[in-house]
Amino acid sequence: MKLILLGAPGSGKGTQGPAIKERYGICHLSTGDMLREAVAKGTPSGQKAKAVMEAGGLVNDDIVFGVLKEAISKDECKKGYIIDGLPRTSQQAEKLEQIGIKVDKVLNFNVPDDVIVERATGRWIHLASGRTYHTKFVPPKVAGKDDVTGEPLIQRKDDQRDVVTKRLALFHEQIAGIKSFYTSRGLLVDINGNQAPDKVRTAIDKVLSGIRH
Ligand code: AMP
Numbered sequence: 001m002k003l004i005l006l007g008a009p010g011s012g013k014g015t016q017g018p019a020i021k022e023r024y025g026i027c028h029l030s031t032g033d034m035l036r037e038a039v040a041k042g043t044p045s046g047q048k049a050k051a052v053m054e055a056g057g058l059v060n061d062d063i064v065f066g067v068l069k070e071a072i073s074k075d076e077c078k079k080g081y082i083i084d085g086l087p088r089t090s091q092q093a094e095k096l097e098q099i100g101i102k103v104d105k106v107l108n109f110n111v112p113d114d115v116i117v118e119r120a121t122g123r124w125i126h127l128a129s130g131r132t133y134h135t136k137f138v139p140p141k142v143a144g145k146d147d148v149t150g151e152p153l154i155q156r157k158d159d160q161r162d163v164v165t166k167r168l169a170l171f172h173e174q175i176a177g178i179k180s181f182y183t184s185r186g187l188l189v190d191i192n193g194n195q196a197p198d199k200v201r202t203a204i205d206k207v208l209s210g211i212r213h
Pocket of ligand 1: 031032033035052053054057059060084085086087088092158
């Protein structure tokens, strides 16, 4: 099963992506996570991407497609994958298709902007595992610590209010073109992301139950 998750930053892709991975045994390929890892490791791609990411801009296509292609070719992704965070532009959607990446469905998470801002600005993550928390909605058992490892949680620079607003504006500039690209291919499915995570999960399962895997 091959999927793309579309939605604004903070629309729930980062919560639902790992959950789909667990349930269906496929890879979760988050371009944001992979880029953050490259930045943390100080790889050449990471060094180039760092400043753009912190400012909430879009990283160069060569770098983004580079990290995606490397990850997708791994054995563990043979059963399928969830691409999360890409495409961010219609050009990236076309490029994905050109390099032979064909998916079964594109899940489009709809969430109003004010909800997105509240979610993003309260979000804390455990870098090593990708587990996410929220000071109001999903607080960790101990403030600032990961529930499983007890390691410190971090707040992403790009979850700060001014950067979130910029990322949302960028998202709105691009999303219409991406949606029409996938609608014309009969792949787009809207998911109401403005509900409790388990309800979003049920909505996703309903869509995925119709796909052979
Ligand atoms: P995310 O975790 O998906 O919100 O991504 C974090 C940051 O990584 C974004 O704000 C961009 O700077 C960069 N990024 C992630 N995916 C892409 C992409 N497909 N194209 C360009 N930049 C990206």
